[in-house]
Amino acid sequence: MLAGPVRQRHDQTEIRIAAGDVVDVLRTLHDDPAFRFEVLADVAGVDMGDSMQVVYHLWSETTPDWLRVIAVDLSRDDPRVPSATFLWKGAEWMEREAYDMFGIIFEGNRDLRRIYMPPDYTSFPLRKDFFLADDAARSPGQGVRHMEQVHPPADSEAPIRRARGR
Amino acid sequence: MAVQSPSLDDPRVLVDTPAAIVDAIPPYAPRSEREAEFYALGDGQMLLNIGPHHPATHGVLRIVLKIEGERIVDLDPVLGYLHRGVEKLAENADYHHSIAYTDPLEYVSSLFNELAPVMAFERLLDLRVPRRAEYLRVLSCELLRVSSHILFMGFMALDMGGLTPILYSFIERDEMVDMLAALTGQRMLFNYMRIGGVNGDLNHEFLSRLGDWMSRAGRQAEAISTLLNENEIFVKRTRGLGAISRGQALNLGLTGPNLRACGVPFDVRRAHPYSVYPELDFDVVTADEGDTYARYLVRVEEIKQSIRIIDQVLHEMPDGPVMARIPRRITPPPGRAWAAIESPRGQYGCYAMSDGTDQPYRFRIHDPSFVNLQALVPILPGCLIADTMAVNASLDPIMGGVDK
Structure with a gap:
């Protein structure tokens, strides 16, 4: 079921799973008396440059570590992952935020609409191919890009920033 | 035509x-x-x-x-009226710079906004912080927790039509921000936490103000709670209102005083200790009712616990440097780190990813007000319109943090 190595560093344990296994893994972690991960600390989207990830942080009194569950390899064109609202209703707004910022579709979330950006907005601002209008740090001399231009122009010299290393 | x-x-x-x-x-x-x-x-x-x-x-x-x-x-x-896109800005700024962006998020307790990202960056760097700096962090944070809770008491009364307590709150709040200005150099957006330590050591003005304040610590809070705790109007409007059960609170992802008022002793300082909290002696305050009045009482009690912590910190503060030796340009090795702390509103988290450059690859802020505010939707139906304000005030959301 694991889609990558288990890592442990500082006070955090990290496991990686496929998007299809999210429901089973979260349900087991939450319900199994050996785990009892009752607190959902965070849900975050991540754009890796060539794929997307959804990162859950969980807390349980059975372990001194935070557990980080990463659903990996979501397609960048149509990122889909099952919603965690069947276990934690509080995940609803965090998933709305990840949808608003990354365009990740959480299947089963009854209220998946934009939460911060206006309803007629069309871009996903935290994606790596969304450049700031005046991004002097990353593209000196490139000039001002239009805020809602999602894809860089074909002759752009500023490549999408991709995650390196792990 | x-x-x-x-x-x-x-x-x-x-x-x-x-x-x-x-x-x-x-x-x-x-x-x-x-x-x-x-x-x-x-x-x-x-x-x-x-x-x-x-x-x-x-x-x-x-x-x-x-x-x-x-x-x-x-x-x-x-939501979204205060959205400033801090996460995106931080991904385009270097590590030191992105801490300054987090300051105005939850403007009532800025030090906590700085502490979570700083701790996450330190974990990316495998950096050990000098013990004196850890004590200074705890000291300044607990002072701000007292200030934030006292402000909560005033605003809660104000939202329900009581004008007096907020005046007492601001007397205390003013004293606090002046005190912290002596320590950090700023009144509200402190920028005091730095990667590897804190910005400045204790100084004479801060210590003399703190000494004055400690001699009458909690008296202002006492004055406000005398006005409210057994005030008939206040109690009738809050007791039994907007009650949340233990299971419902966990399901909604509530943290902080809102969760502890439902009988769950979850406090990140104890549940997942960080900094020097394991060495300090304090109680995790809980209540069983889970209603608006319980959420108020839990905060009042937490003020006393914070004063206990400040007292211990002042007695046990070790000597030494307040900053670790780090280069000015920071390039952590590629990796991921999560840091969570207990802010006055609950579990404040920061998730940082590094790709080896001098800018964070991903910078995520998890604000407790954002999750706590969600609880309005299940608990308000059935209440009166005027109760919206009382319940909202008792959840104590700060919209700067909710909207990021």
Whole structure:
């Protein structure tokens, strides 16, 4: 079921799973008396440059570590992952935020609409191919890009920033 | 020939566009199942728009209430009026720079906003912080926790129509920010936490102000709680109102005093100790009722615990440097780190990813107010319109943090 190595560093344990296994893994972690991960600390989207990830942080009194569950390899064109609202209703707004910022579709979330950006907005601002209008740090001399231009122009010299290393 | 625009004197113009309906119902097709359900009005129901500019919404929060007479049937909070895109800005700034961006998020307790990212960056760097710096962090944070809770007491009373307590709150708050200005150099946006330590050591002015304050610590809070704790109007309006059960609170992801008021002793300082909290002696305050009054009482009690912590920190503060030796340009090795702390509003988290450059690859802020505010939706139906303000105040959201 694991889609990558288990890592442990500082006070955090990290496991990686496929998007299809999210429901089973979260349900087991939450319900199994050996785990009892009752607190959902965070849900975050991540754009890796060539794929997307959804990162859950969980807390349980059975372990001194935070557990980080990463659903990996979501397609960048149509990122889909099952919603965690069947276990934690509080995940609803965090998933709305990840949808608003990354365009990740959480299947089963009854209220998946934009939460911060206006309803007629069309871009996903935290994606790596969304450049700031005046991004002097990353593209000196490139000039001002239009805020809602999602894809860089074909002759752009500023490549999408991709995650390196792990 | 120009098209004749309708005259405002024409009665049909007003009939066609009744203001209340146009303001509340969105002018586009429903985007989700829940939105469609909410904006479909049943018999005898109407929508009432509160905000975004309303003194009792703690910032700019808009709440659309669906009401039947005086009773709330359903509600839809609308966020985003304060959204500044801090996460995106931080991904385009270097590590030191992004800490300054987090300051104005939750403006009532800025030090906590700085501490979580700083701790996450330190974990990326495998950096050990000098012990004196850890003590200074705990000291300044606990001072701000007292200040934030005292401000909460004042605002809660103000939201329910009591003007006096907020005046006492601000006396204390003023003293606090002046004290912290002596320590950090700023009154509100401190920028005190640095990667590897803190910005400045203790100084004479801070210590003399702190000494003065400690000699009468908690007296202002005592004065406010004398006004409120057994105030008949206050108690009648809050006891039993907006009660949340233990299971419901965990399911909603509540943290902080809101969760502890439901009988769950979850406090990140104890549940997942960080900094020097394992060495300090304090109690995790809980209550069983889970109602608005319990949430108020838990905070009042936490003020006393924070003063206990400050007292211990002042006695046990070791000597030594307040900053680790780090280069000015930081390039952590590629990796991921999560840091969570207990802010006055609950578990404040920061998730940072490094790709080996001098800018964070991903910078995520998890604000407790954001999750706590969600609880309005299940607990308000059945209450009266006026209770919206009392329940909202007791959850203590700060919209700067909610909207990021």
